[in-house]
Amino acid sequence: MFVTRFAPSPTGYLHKGHAFSALTAFTAARAEAGRFLLRIEDIDATRCRPAYEAAIGEDLTWLGLSWEAPVRRQSEHLDDYHGALARLEADGLLYRCFRTRREVADEIARAPHGAMEVFRGAPLRPEEEARRLAEGAPFAWRLSLEAAERRLGGFKALTFIEEGSGVARTVQARPQLGGDVVLARKDVGVAYHLAVVLDDALQGVTHVIRGEDLAEATHVQRLLQALLGLPTPIYRHHRLLTGSDGRRFAKRDKAETLRELRARGITPAALRQELGFD
Structure with a gap:
């Protein structure tokens, strides 16, 4: 059965871009007589x-959407994510990185002629790591691409199906685009990449429908699926809505929210029509 989801983060109010993404997923599920989930x-x-x-x-209710209950909240399933993290650590696929975000950015910037566009690191020597841990130094768990490549015998077999253009095509995954990504850190816990692949697998999501700004994230997520033995959904990355200034709608840019549209008297039907969902 066709199963898809809309998975917002409650870090601000929804805007037109969110409405477009939610309606795209909801309409796709309805067209396939499938299931639509809110996460x-x-x-x-x-x-x-x-x-x-x-x-x-x-x-979402104002827009006319409905979804299955119960709603999965990531904060209620931390044990699932930590269990997956522990599996990766036990398999030797993670290392502790004690560099700060600024130090990582500076190291990338210092690389000659753009030789390092993303971060690739390595674990500290055991005695140095033990010293830093004893001092209580903060660290992030990073996924080692080198170790992952050894484990899988290379990345050539990593592919996924992309239907975002309207025609299904097989895409070669290139997890090296993201470098040694952070999978957990003390201040925010487990990172997005790990949580999302586990959620999609546990919820039986067959089609991930989301904005094209997340297309690049698919490459490292495909790698995590392979390392954890998880199924790979079909992906559809849709276009992003932009305002009159040509910039995409974003929370950080204080895009007009759906609450503000309601206050202006905009009806759900009018907004759906504007977004191309008659």
């Missing part, structure tokens, strides 16, 4: 707020 990606406790989560439900 709340609230794993980042430093930024997520209960008020924003409540508003998500209000906004």
Whole structure:
């Protein structure tokens, strides 16, 4: 059965871009007589707020969407993510990285002629790592591409199906595009990449429908699926909505929210029509 989801983070109020993405997934599920799920990606406790989560439900209901219950909230399933992280660690696929975000950015910038566009690191010597841990130094768990490539015998077999252009095509995954990505850190816990692949597998998601800004993330997520023995959904990356200034709608740019549209008297039918969902 066709199963898809809309998975917002409650870090702000929804805007037109979110509405377009939710309606795209909801309409696709209806067209296939499939299932539409709402998932709340609230794993980042430093930024997520209960008020924003409540508003998500209000906004989607106002748009005319419905979804299955119960809603999966990432904050209620931390043991699932930590279990997956422990498996990767036990398999020798992770290492502790003690560099700060600034230090990583500086190291990439210092690489001559763009030789390092993404971060590739290595574990510290055991005695140095033990010293840093004893000092209580903060660290992030990074996925070692080198170790992952050894484990899989290369990345050539990693592919996924992309239907975003309207025609299904097989894409060669290139996880090296993301470098040694962070999979967990103390301040925000388990990272998006790990949580999302586990959620999709546990919820039986067959089609991931999301904005094209997340297309590149598919490459490392495909790698994690292979390393954890998880199924690979079909992907559809849709276009992003832009405002009159040509910039895509974004929370950080204070895009007009659905709540504000309602306050202006915009009806759900009018918004759906504007977004191409008559």
